């Protein structure tokens with residue numbers, strides 16, 4: 001019997017329909033034919049953020065990945081742990097890819113849920129960790145998506161939110177114009193991520209479509225997301241690129257249990273502008289906020 005993909009009661013507005021049609025044609029991030037447990041572990045360990053968070057959340061934790069796409073991160077948190085991982089996405093085809101990967105690799109501690117984050121229909125105050133990276137800026141109401149995601153998190157639980165940056169995405173915006181005029185070839189020549197990818201066409205295609213041909217994306221500043229945190233009683237701990245006194249490297253159980261709110265650097269907008277010129281801008285201008293629900 002194939003692992004079940006639980007269907008949540010959800011309504012999709014026109015914009016969400018458009019986004020799910022897009023991801024049905026281009027499931028993100030997609031798997032390479034050689035992928036298995038060990039390649040997923042290697043990929044997860046390569047990112048300081050996922051490695052650090054997995055180290056802190058590996059023993060009987062309840063973890064929700066919101067907008068899991070093809071569920072690589074959910075798999076990473078599930079492999080070799082006794083965690084209970086939940087992967088929620090609005091695109092059935094992406095979840096199918098995640099489910100098939102889990103089946104093939106005997107990963108039994110992930111539950112797959114098909115639904116819209118703009119509907120609030122999961123158990124409240126339940127998860128130790130809610131991870132939502134690269135998702136909310138593709139929804140018709142990112143703030144509502146954030147508030148819903150937060151409602152599933154326990155008190156003192158950790159929330160991770162990754163969004164496109166208003167300044168940091170400048171280069172990508174220019175490349176989107178080039179893509180419209182010249183098509184994929186110019187991106188193959190210019191995009192540093194594509195150039196680094198040694199892998200199959202599917203992988204490159206998923207990245208190019210997601211970055212340059214997306215039907216719905218918005219951008220945000222540090223100030224805006226820190227206001228979301230304040231308004232919803234979430235202590236801001238750290239960010240990537242860093243803007244608080246706590247560097248991701250220093251994050252530990254003590255800092256999490258103290259949940260002491262950190263202010264972002266007064267001149268942070270200058271660092272955001274710098275994203276245009278450093279590796280963050282080349283990576284699509286994503287920034288991450290790490291917080292604790294009070």
Ligand SMILES: C[S@@+](CC[C@H](N)C(=O)[O-])C[C@H]1O[C@@H](n2cnc3c(N)ncnc32)[C@H](O)[C@@H]1O
Pocket residue numbers: 016019020023028029066067068069070088089090091094115116117118132133134135138139210
């Ligand atoms: C860029 S992908 C990110 C996938 C994954 N988080 C990652 O970082 O690899 C965005 C995902 O968000 C999902 N998504 C977009 N709108 C959504 C919504 N309203 N509810 C749930 N998922 C949504 C899409 O289906 C897609 O799989």
